[in-house]
Amino acid sequence: MIDIGVNLTNNRFDKDRNDVLSRAKAAGVQAMLITGTNIVESREAVALCQQEPGFLYSTAGVHPHDADGVSSDYLDILSELSQQPCVRAIGECGLDFNRNFSAPEQQKRVFSEQIALAARLDKPLFLHQRDAFDTWFELLSPYLGRIPALVAHCFTGSREELLTCLDAGMYVGITGWLCDERRGQELRDIVKLIPLQQLMIETDAPYLLPRNIRPKPKSSRNEPAYLPVIVDMLAQLTGYSRQEIIAHTRENTAKVFALTAQGAD
Structure with missing residues (x-):
């Protein structure tokens, strides 16, 4: 298994980061991508990757929440970071009109610049x-076919939005949102529409702890070792076998991010 979205630079991992990685490996996680959400964390992600080459990879980008805080040279810095061997994608970038921690117009500018x-x-x-799908897709549309791959990280949208992403050839990242029948029922109803050839799996740790873990963990912190819980729920809801899901998501992820994952599945 490969976890495409882990916020490993988050301070909730500061006390036991090495133990978190050890538990992930023991659970069958072969590799993971550390999410870069701003310049500081993108640099920290690269530093972590250098400690575990072949197991840790990363992205470099600016999350919409951080769009208001970009420096005038942030694109030059991202471009420089992208030359590091471990950096396999630009992002996490996009739009978030749910909370608007950054001004919408600034979000759109910073997103458009990262697309380019x-x-x-x-x-x-x-x-x-x-909460920004139409504007988000409008900004991406001119670049369809001009970027090697688009990964809709932590998808939680509607049936119509999912089909739009799939028709555009995007890969779709599924998280523990799928394991919450209260908030995630719409996703549970439509996840079977995702072809295995466009499916990816992720924990988005330390966020989105799968609600169905038993026994319930003492901490609300999610971690990559819980990735099998998401795989099991995907199998339950789609009818695909656990091994089919693992094999296809691993193949998709290795192809898109040019990964050489260690260990067994």
């Missing part, structure tokens, strides 16, 4: 979207 950067660098895009 990915096209110029020939890098995949690791995408975020919340």
Whole structure:
């Protein structure tokens, strides 16, 4: 299994980061991508990857929440970071009109600039979207076919939005949102529409702890070792076998991010 979205730079991992990685490996996680959400964390992600080459990879980008805080040279810095061997995508970038921690117009500018950067660098895009689908897709549309791959990270949208993403050739990242019948029922109803050839799996740790873990963990912190819980729920809801899901998501992820994953599945 490969976890495409882990916020390993988050301070909730500061006390036991090495133990988290050890538990992930023991659970069958072969590799993971550390999510870069701003310049500081993108740099920290690269530093972590250098400690575990062949197991840890990363993205470099600016999340919409951080769009207001970009420096005038942030694109140059992202371009420089992208030259590091471990950096396999631009992002996490996109739009988030749910909370508007950054002004919408600034979000759109910073997102558009990162889309263009990915096209110029020939890098995949690791995408975020919340309550902004139409504008988000409108900004991406001119670049369809001009960027190696688009990954809709942590998809939680509607049936119509899912079909739009799939028709555009995007890969779709599924998280523990699927394991919450209260908030995630719409996703549970439509996840079977995702072809195995476009499916990816992720924990988005330390966020989105799968609600159905038993026994219930003492901490609300999610971690990559819980990735099998998501695989099991995907198998339950789609009818695909656990091994089919693992094999296809591993193949998709290795192809898109040019990974050489260690260990067994």
